[in-house]
Amino acid sequence: MENNRIRDSEHKAPLFGARHVQxxxxxxxxxxxxIQRVNLSVAIVAMMDRNSTNPDFEEYQWSEETKSYLLSSFFWGYCITQIPGSQLAHRFGGKITLLCSVTLSAILALLTPLSVCLGDWMLFCALRFCQGLTQGSTYPSIHTLLSKWAPVEERGTLCTFCYTGVYFGTLVSMLVNSWIAISPLGWPGIFYFSGLFSLIWGLSWYLVGANAPSECKWMSEEERIFIEATLVTSAKRELEQEHAPTKTPWLKILTSLPFWVLLVAQCTTCWGFIIIMTGIPLYMKGILGQDIKSNTLMSSAPYLSCIFLTFVVCGLANFLNKRGYTSVNTSRKLLNTIGLWVPVVPIILLGYMRSDQSELALALLIIAVGMSAACNLGFLTNHIDLSPNFAGILLGIANFLTGIINFLATLTVGFIITDEKNVHQWRIVFYITGGMYFFGNLLFILFGQTKIQAWNSVRRSPYAMRNYQSEE
Incomplete structure (x- = not known):
């Protein structure tokens, strides 16, 4: 009877509603x-190359070691606040923590040019560290919000759409910042743009965003019922528990094999993404001899393909699941395999490109980055699969470890790449990345799960409990 009630509510749920606006x-x-996180990848090239930036602004002669400190400093702070940020999102809701995360970081972005002028790379490094601290709650906040807003049958599509913002932001940052760098605004304009864009978003989110359907005053009652009902259909047994525990089951989470497998998959994926995001502009300049304009256009093209392929992958996943060709578990592993194993060969081949093979290198990058979009429907949704109620906390723990991985990845590039024009050094970096992709996905295939874990505790929504009691 409960399933019939849910199906009835589905007919009343709008095709486009408040959940889509959120x-x-x-x-x-x-x-x-x-946009704030990636801006330094373009800005640092402009700040250190007078031929590619506005001569009205100072040029900095930083060493490769200093560059690696600057590029990694964001992640020093980022990993520290992951778990505290996830706890705050779990306690106070994702709206306020996401708002503070993005807007406080935006204010620091606006102060970046002044910090460089006053304190050179050391104060710059400290400011990027603080930006990392403020953004530590971004992902846990989003996962907390999606666990409340995304109906089970739409979870993969809505989550994937939201996380496509990673590629869209990276694309916009690279394209717009390359133009700003050679404009009269110069490299300081890169940081002003990211700060202003984020503050405008913050105002919109403050006015329209909501922690959950129950707090959204302008959505229809039909859509609210649809969302709240579908989120508990797989947890009727837990509705019978009069006092569901709300404390975070830390020990059970940290001893969960499916969660540790998810951690490995996420860490290896983030390693590759950071290597590509921060290293490719340097690779384009050193190995392929591209100037800042062509460098940025080539570096941003893979992210455009990633956005396009995200929607292709969503369509494929929906087709397979709705036709019953694959289970959710099989679908997660299949798409994660596409996202991690397909890029292995293109990434390794990048280490064998010459300066006259820029078109081939671009094609390899498009394949490597574009196909990684499938991971959004693989491991990145798996936190909510394992524990809808603690999804933000799971992601906070995972991002704490990936923050360390991001820090190590950027330092590794700085340690190995002592000469940007040495293709053999780049080859080592790409072999390490390909090997980590292969290993991480292998474990996910063998031991990954999508079943809600026993330590998950589902809070009863008033609507779902009324339905349950009426059926009794």
Whole structure:
């Protein structure tokens, strides 16, 4: 009877409603966060190359070691606040923590040119560290919000759309910042753009965003019922528990094999993404001899393909699941395999490119980055699969470890790449990345799960409990 009630509510749920508006805002919020995060990848090239930037602004002669400190400093702070940020999102809701995460970081972005002028790379490094601290709650906040807003049957599509903001923000940052760098605004304009964009988003999110359907005053009652009912259909047994525990089951989470497998998959994926995001502009300049304009256009093209392929992958996943060709578990592993194993060969081949093979290198990058979009329907949704109630906390723990991985990845590039024009050094970096992709996905295939774990505790929504009691 409960399933019939849910199906009845599905007919009343609008095809486009409040849940989609929330997801669009989350998409733009994540885009804003990544515009701030990625801006240094372009700005540092402009800041250190007078031939590619406005001569009215100072040129800095930083060593490769200093560059690696600057590029990694964001992640020093980022990993520290992951778990505290996830706890705050779990306790106070994702709206306020996401708002503070993006807007506080935006204010620091606006102060970046002044910090470089006053304290050179050391104060610059400290400011990027603080930006990392503020953005530590971004992903846990989003996962907490999606666990409340995304109906089970739409979870993969809505989550994937929201996390496409990573690629959109990276694309916008690279394209717009390359133009700003050679404009009269110079490299300081890169940081002003990211800060202003984020503050405009913050105002919109403050006015329209909501922690959950129950707090959204302008959505229809039909859509609210649809969302709340579908989120508990797989947890009727837990509705019978009079006092469901709300404390975080830390020990059970940290001893959960499916969660540790998810951690490995996420860490290896983030390693590759950071290597590509921060290293490719340097690779384009050193190995392929591209100037800042062509460098940025080539570096941003893979992210455009990633956005396009995200929707292709969503369509494929929906087709397979709705036709019953694959279970959710099989679908997660299949798509994660596409996202991690397909890029292995293109990434390794990048280490064998010559300066006259820029078109081939671009094609390899498009394949490597574009196909990774499938991971959004693989491991990145798996936190909510394992524990809808603690999804934000699971992601906070995972992002704490990936923050360390991101820090190590950027330092590794700085340690190995002592000469940007040495292709053999780049080859080592790409072999390490390909090997980590292969290993991480292998474990996910063998031991990954999508079943809700026993330590998950589902809070009863008033609507779902009324339905349950009426059926009794």
């Amino acid at each position: 997801c669009i805002l989350i998409f733009l919020g994540l885009s804003a966060a990544y």
